[in-house]
Amino acid sequence: MAYTSSLHLSKHLLLPKPHRARPSSSRSPSFVRAARVVNGAPHVNGHSKKAPNGKVQINGDGKKGAGVVNGKTHVNGHDRIHLSVTTGGGGQDGTGLRVAYQGAPGAYSEFAAKTALPGCETVPCRAFADALAAVDRGLVDRAILPVESTMEGTALRNYDLLLRHDLVVAQEINLFVHYCLLAMPGVRATEVRRVISHPMALAHCGRALARLGVDREPVEDTAGAVEMLRSNMMLDTAAIASPRAADLYGLDVLAHGLQDESWNVTRFLLLSKPPSPVAVPVDADAKTSMVVAHRGGSMAVVLKVLSAFSSRNINMSKLEVINNEGGVGEPRPPVMILDTGARGAPTLRAFPHVLYVDCEGAADDPLVREAIKEIEKFAVFVRVLGCYAADTNVYDLQ
Numbered sequence: 001m002a003y004t005s006s007l008h009l010s011k012h013l014l015l016p017k018p019h020r021a022r023p024s025s026s027r028s029p030s031f032v033r034a035a036r037v038v039n040g041a042p043h044v045n046g047h048s049k050k051a052p053n054g055k056v057q058i059n060g061d062g063k064k065g066a067g068v069v070n071g072k073t074h075v076n077g078h079d080r081i082h083l084s085v086t087t088g089g090g091g092q093d094g095t096g097l098r099v100a101y102q103g104a105p106g107a108y109s110e111f112a113a114k115t116a117l118p119g120c121e122t123v124p125c126r127a128f129a130d131a132l133a134a135v136d137r138g139l140v141d142r143a144i145l146p147v148e149s150t151m152e153g154t155a156l157r158n159y160d161l162l163l164r165h166d167l168v169v170a171q172e173i174n175l176f177v178h179y180c181l182l183a184m185p186g187v188r189a190t191e192v193r194r195v196i197s198h199p200m201a202l203a204h205c206g207r208a209l210a211r212l213g214v215d216r217e218p219v220e221d222t223a224g225a226v227e228m229l230r231s232n233m234m235l236d237t238a239a240i241a242s243p244r245a246a247d248l249y250g251l252d253v254l255a256h257g258l259q260d261e262s263w264n265v266t267r268f269l270l271l272s273k274p275p276s277p278v279a280v281p282v283d284a285d286a287k288t289s290m291v292v293a294h295r296g297g298s299m300a301v302v303l304k305v306l307s308a309f310s311s312r313n314i315n316m317s318k319l320e321v322i323n324n325e326g327g328v329g330e331p332r333p334p335v336m337i338l339d340t341g342a343r344g345a346p347t348l349r350a351f352p353h354v355l356y357v358d359c360e361g362a363a364d365d366p367l368v369r370e371a372i373k374e375i376e377k378f379a380v381f382v383r384v385l386g387c388y389a390a391d392t393n394v395y396d397l398q
């Protein structure tokens, strides 16, 4: 039977961590408000531009969803990405870096990018695949991808995307996601028949939407939904998006805090071309992400992976078990992973049995190296996805 099960980011995010694979400062996770209000206009880390509607525009070009650099406007048939060749440099706050995200200006991913790298230039893309392809092709320095949430667990489709590319995790960031119900000015809640948003947002607000008795329609992203309401003057439709998107596009907020659980944290990864351009600071706790493919047939392999880490006192912060072998019902397709260590060109390989693992400690920590070597003895394939500083903060953009 096809299934996935996981241990993932959850409410224990704020609990102290018992073991570390390497000595570290005993910093406990903190709760950070990353947004502030200046002159009545919300800022994300001091970044604010006027949008055409007189509201705050997050993206640098002052035009919603359109960027023109080098006289070109289209990547993958879409006009939301700027074309330019980058060097991958950039200051510590991301100044000089271009970060691709899925969605229109005002999407949560854009807030996450701006919080992780306040000085960066954000580059909107139609789809997550476009954002990753833009890094692959050297058009931007990073892509940002939501990979898991406390309410829904691992975003498997985004993990699938990540594994198909020769990219590394350079940074992580956790964001509190507050959802609002937005509508065109003057529209009342009783007039709303349909709600549109990113599938994750619709899922996170499932109970609230059931109570409202409205139809749900998934669209590419939350801010894109807002943009759609505005440009089509939709009067029977509302969008789920952030309060900042409401301000940016001049919509009314019909309801705040629509998410079914008040604790709604999404974890985002910033991806770059290898090798990672970001060194883990000496005073930071490192984290290593990897994917382990195995032959399946038994869950013993999960125990062996747990033992490889626990016998060395290495904490794991994620273990997602994917078994896509046929059985009862429709089998899911195997996970496609780019084998970057293959002789010759990197090869896309299909694996039905896969584990996604995050552990504490750096990939070059002798204990972590030993654990990976032990896993390699019984696994079919192991790929380290990145080693980066663990971000113990949870940022709140409200």
Ligand SMILES: O=C(O)C(=O)Cc1ccccc1
Binding pocket: 102, 103, 106, 107, 108, 109, 110, 146, 177, 198, 200, 201, 220, 221, 222, 223, 266
């Ligand atoms: O649609 C957006 O705004 C995104 O950035 C994707 C997303 C959707 C819901 C929660 C976190 C990220």
